[in-house]
Amino acid sequence: MLSKVKQILKDSHFRVSGSLWIEGEEKRFLGPGRVELLERINDTGSINQAAKQMGMSYKKAWEMVNSLNSQVNTTLVMTQTGGEKGGGAIITEEAKQLIMYYHLLRKRFETFLETESRQLGE
């Protein structure tokens, strides 16, 4: 069957692509957007700045942070007081572990995608 599919797709540059996330019970826990948010909070020390860089509302970013923190028995993002939209934020060691895990998981997924794409193009 793959040979017929190759025939249909021939002379084009098709590839298999995809998205990956970790989910809890019916709720998303960690995907590419949340990983990027955590990384930008780590980089800027601010949920507000991280949200701005991603073109995301402050409210949306806070909802993501709350969703992350509420689904595990440990804190992933710690906020410091300092008035409205003030104060800083840092990510914990546990959040950094999760980020590293996600990138390695994505890497294994890339291997899967490359194998499938190569089979389409052969």
Added chain:
Amino acid sequence: MLSKVKQILKDSHFRVSGSLWIEGEEKRFLGPGRVELLERINDTGSINQAAKQMGMSYKKAWEMVNSLNSQVNTTLVMTQTGGEKGGGAIITEEAKQLIMYYHLLRKRFETFLETESRQLGE
């Protein structure tokens, strides 16, 4: 590192999940939505009915069909005349091959996801 991540995620029911699609040069070609649309066109003989079943606008469904047909050198959905929103539609043998290919691809992806999820939960 995985042991630390397991520690963070323990006592919850996390699993690795994802989405899969075939893309052309910077353009999506075939993903779960389009596969479902093709299957529903095959089932109902009508783009309009298929769109309705999926809660999708007729315009959106037509755009998907046009995108599918325009990216390969063969017809995937054939429409028959019959007045506005009238007439029928059928999917070709080539479209059926693509649908079957997609489901097998998804099945291989499920194996990947199950392996990763099992490792999280062990």
